[in-house]
Amino acid sequence: MTTTPTVPLAPPPTAPLPLAGPAPSDRMRVVRVLLLLELVVALVTTLEALIVAAVGFGTPVPAVLTGAVAVVLAVAARDAGRGTPGAVRRRWLVLAVQVVFLAAAGVDVVIAMFEGVAPLLLPALVRIALPATVLVLLRGER
Amino acid sequence: MNRLAHGGGHAEGAPGSYVGSLLYDVAPEHVPALVVLGLLPLVAVLVHRLPAALPPVPWLGRRRALPAERALAVWALVASAAVHVALVPTHGLSGWSFAFALDAGLLGWAAHRLVTGRRRAGLTAALVLGGSLLGLLAGLAAGHMPDQVAMACKVVEVTGLLALGAPIGAGRARRVLTTSGVAAGTALVVVGVWALGLSAGHGDDGDGHHAGSPALGVAMPAGDGEDPTVAQTAAAEDLYRSTVRSLARYADPAAAVAAGYKATGIRGRDFHADNPAYTKDDATLDPDRPETLVYAVRDDGTPVLLGAMYQAQGLRTHGPAVGGPLTTWHAHEQVCFGLLPPSLAGLTSPLGVCPAGSVTVALTNEMIHVWTVPGAPQRFGDLDEGWLKQHVLAVPAP
Incomplete structure (x- = not known):
């Protein structure tokens, strides 16, 4: 009787971890650029708020809050370029920031109307049209 | 010291009205550019959603085949060029008209190079957009305060720069450097606007271009x-x-x-x-x-x-x-009022926003x-x- 030599068991086949998902769509590519634009605006506004606080007007709280928004936007822009499950799960963060932007712009518009002053073009572009575009593009992405 | 800085002197305008800084207004000679800026999104929708309604222009077909970031950059270049073209007729025979026409030509040329896939078209377009963005500094140095249309045009140009410089396929270093560089360039322009805006009576040089304006805020x-x-x-x-x-x-x-x-x-x-x-x-x-x-x-x-x-x-x-x-x-206009705690948080940025956690008071008593x-x-x-x-x-x- 012959015995067959035992062959050590091979490790079970494992599927590669999904480190990278599918390439982002054109919509997500545009969303990412728009988030970068919001990030640049937040960075510059943080700088302005820091200077305002440094020269003795107001407190550093607005600078800290705007800096925090910039960090969130930086993370969101990074995630928008990835299709990984974690990035997709964090998409709610992008939605939340855009909704906050729109809500803040809504409050400003109400105050301006109450004071009888026409809302400005640039806030309408940066704080209404831009977040609304991001929301529409993300909605179409689902 | 200019008496328009913070009270004193007088500002011309309709009786009973307020005259504020041009930064928070639209100059009459920029209204055609504002109309163009408003129409461009409609044109974009037409090009993207209803291509069959347009004549078969090869240029448009090529533009649709571009990667998303490049297509966005082309739109930014076209938008900025269109705004600059619209500024030419309202500025008469002046150095401004020549500068606007030259800028429009360069922006349009850069867009064409991008669409037709010329060598180093991305770099050329980025240089033209960056030049147009920083070109505002020349106007500031000459004492001319930008208005809402000019700043909106700069925001469009910043969008184009970001689209060109930080596409998804680019390396991490390039993306970080591009975003930082664009932020630094934008900050430079904003600092320039503040520097001019807080020195009152800017633009009062008698050439009729945005002359005489109170200090910012x-x-x-x-x-x-x-x-x-x-x-x-x-x-x-x-x-x-x-x-x-x-x-x-x-x-x-x-x-x-x-x-x-x-x-x-x-x-x-x-x-x-x-x-x-x-x-x-x-x-x-x-x-x-x-x-x-x-x-x-x-x-x-x-x-x-x-x-x-x-x-x-x-x-x-x-x-x-x-x-x-x-x-x-x-009075004061466009004051940012922080809510946490209640305190002054500055003035509305030249980019159109107040810091987070603050609201915009459009006009004070x-x-x-x-x-x-x-x-x-x-x-x-x-x-x-x-x-x-x-x-x-x-x-x-x-």
Whole structure:
């Protein structure tokens, strides 16, 4: 009787971890650029708020809050370029920031109307049209 | 020092209206560009959603085949070029028209290179967009304040730069460097706008291009610019002397605090201490009950009382200009008001936003400063900062 030599068991086949998902769509590519634009605006506004606080007007709280928004936007822009499950799960963060932007712009518009002053073009572009575009593009992405 | 800085002088405009900084307005000669800017999104929708409705232009077909970021950059270039073209006819035969036409030509050329896939088209487009963005600095150096249309155009150009410089396929270093570089360039432009905007009366160079504008954040009631009468001069003198007499008791901030002013924690060169009881009473321009005291901190750390600020009650209520053009009241516009805690948070950025956690107050009630510090070169309106530093702040407390 012959015995067959035992062959050590091979490790079970494992599927590669999904480190990278599918390439982002054109919509997500545009969303990412728009988030970068919001990030640049937040960075510059943080700088302005820091200077305002440094020269003795107001407190550093607005600078800290705007800096925090910039960090969130930086993370969101990074995630928008990835299709990984974690990035997709964090998409709610992008939605939340855009909704906050729109809500803040809504409050400003109400105050301006109450004071009888026409809302400005640039806030309408940066704080209404831009977040609304991001929301529409993300909605179409689902 | 320009008298338009912070009250004093007069601003031309419709009677009863306010004249603010051009940054928060649209210059009449920029209205065609505003219309173009408003129409472009509709054109974009037409190109993307209804391509069959358009004639079969090969250029458009090629543009649709571009990666998303490049397609966005082409739109930014086209938008900026269209805005610049729209500015040419309204600026007549001037250097401005030539500059706008040249910029429009370069932007259009860069867009064409991107669409037709020329070598180094991305780099060329980025250079043209960056040049157009930083070109605003030349206008600022010449004393011309941008308006809402100009700044909106710059935001579009920043979008194009980001699309070109940080596409998804690019390496991490390039993406970080591009975003940082664009942020730095944008910050440079914004700092330039602030520098010009906070020095009043910019653009008053007689070439008719956005001439004469109050300092950023200041809204002046429109006036006729007439000289003061003898009676108005006497009334202004009386107001000044009454205020000097009344404020003598508040030289020590502790006395002001005891009278209800929020004069604790004095810092900076322009500390405004309100008295809530006086801001809510019915008195206006009462030297015995000034709504606000203004303090500064000397170089040796001691506080010094500079004067008072009277406030009118209610929006668009004009303060009593007893001294006519000598005692011009002013309001503030586009003030960012922080909510956590309630405090001033600056003015609306040239990029159109206030810091997070603050709301935008589009217009405040009217106010007027009376400077009682001995030797002040101005009694009303704006106090000369150079004089303040040299003759008050640098001098040790007596």
